[in-house]
Amino acid sequence: MKKISLTGIKPTGIPHIGNYIGAIKPALQLSESCESRYFIADYHALNSCKNPDEIRSMTREIAAAWLAGGLDPDQVLFYKQSGVPETFELLTILLAFTPKGLMNRAHAYKAMLQSNQSAGKDPDDGVNMGLFTYPVLMAADILLFDTDLVPVGNDQFQHVEMAVDIAESFNFIYQTDALKLPEAIAQPHTKTLLGLDGRKMSKSYGNTIPIFSSEKELRKLVMKIVTNSQGIEEPKDPDTCNVFSIYQAFASPDQIEALRQRYLAGGMGWGHAKQELFEVMNEALTPIRNRYQELMQDPGYIDRVLAEGSHKAREIASAKISQLRQIVGID
Ligand code: ADP
Ligand code: TRP
Numbered sequence: 001m002k003k004i005s006l007t008g009i010k011p012t013g014i015p016h017i018g019n020y021i022g023a024i025k026p027a028l029q030l031s032e033s034c035e036s037r038y039f040i041a042d043y044h045a046l047n048s049c050k051n052p053d054e055i056r057s058m059t060r061e062i063a064a065a066w067l068a069g070g071l072d073p074d075q076v077l078f079y080k081q082s083g084v085p086e087t088f089e090l091l092t093i094l095l096a097f098t099p100k101g102l103m104n105r106a107h108a109y110k111a112m113l114q115s116n117q118s119a120g121k122d123p124d125d126g127v128n129m130g131l132f133t134y135p136v137l138m139a140a141d142i143l144l145f146d147t148d149l150v151p152v153g154n155d156q157f158q159h160v161e162m163a164v165d166i167a168e169s170f171n172f173i174y175q176t177d178a179l180k181l182p183e184a185i186a187q188p189h190t191k192t193l194l195g196l197d198g199r200k201m202s203k204s205y206g207n208t209i210p211i212f213s214s215e216k217e218l219r220k221l222v223m224k225i226v227t228n229s230q231g232i233e234e235p236k237d238p239d240t241c242n243v244f245s246i247y248q249a250f251a252s253p254d255q256i257e258a259l260r261q262r263y264l265a266g267g268m269g270w271g272h273a274k275q276e277l278f279e280v281m282n283e284a285l286t287p288i289r290n291r292y293q294e295l296m297q298d299p300g301y302i303d304r305v306l307a308e309g310s311h312k313a314r315e316i317a318s319a320k321i322s323q324l325r326q327i328v329g330i331d
Helices: 017-030 042-046 052-068 086-095 100-104 107-118 134-143 154-174 215-224 242-250 253-265 270-297 299-328
Strands: 004-009 035-040 077-080 149-151 183-185
Touching (some): 017 242, 035 052, 035 299, 042 134, 100 134, 242 253
16 A cells, blocks of 8 residues: 655745755655645635735646646646635644644744744734644644655644644544544755755745746846855855755756866856856756746646546545544534
8 A cells, every 4th residue: 555645835925946846846756656645735825825816826836836847637636725625624623632732832833923022012913813723724634635644844844743643632532543643754855945045945035046937037046146255266165055055956966076076176166156057957947947838828727637636635535524523423
């Protein structure tokens, strides 16, 4: 029996190469050995985004990023969270098994409290209940599909551990194993990709390189990556360099070693290193960009794929919900 892998991405910004290298690509590799269920976490986006056009268009962009990145909807169950309303029924069930204290300990919530406190505001300023109970909705996403493995970035590990806590509490109370305990797995061989300014690439920092940048935009963005002021002749340290760090995510081991030697030898300016980076990135991203252009010619296609996937996902989800309703006595 293959293991079940599941992950979701929120449609809250233009998909960038950090999402591709850190989430989409490794999840697609995992789907070669697992039965995979990948979805767009659209209701999760509502906590922070109240612009309907933006949610709509970002949902298509994230879906396009998965499809252009190689997701085959005949192999991977691919759907929208909102297309599986059983998720929200399970959320209601799980809320009854989630201690409030557990939510108080969630990193994202704690970070908001702290930033409010240091700004002298009310600690709960700007915190809606969707944000507060975010980990329970995420637990519902995961537990609804009998998930074994959740490929996510390190920042999401705590949420998966909370899903395990909630599932254990449910299973213990009813003396059942109806809820399978999931495990978070880090993306193999991927580090956090750095952005143009050297911080983590993130849409919240505005330092991203969008996956679907045109060749011209890509070149412009690569040339903007911040470097130090060393001159051409000086030897350079690849391990503290932004350009090299992104290069490693796209180049082959031989190319990486060759560029490393050129850094150490000196005689190579930043413009040159950036040109090398642009070339490997452009080669890797061109097929994805072309596929994206094709997908965008038929906007109905993405909607149809998601609708069909959501329909199939509901069949699995409604069987699970019937089982759980019976266990709790609401049948
Ligand atoms: P962002 O930080 O841009 O808001 P998200 O939090 O929506 O990105 O992340 C979606 C997925 O992409 C997650 O699985 C996350 O781990 C991955 N991801 C985001 N940024 C990076 C990055 N800079 N490097 C590697 N993976 C990333
Ligand atoms: N919280 C995840 C993030 O911010 C997105 C997400 C929602 C998710 N539901 C999930 C990830 C279920 C894995 C499994 O990146």
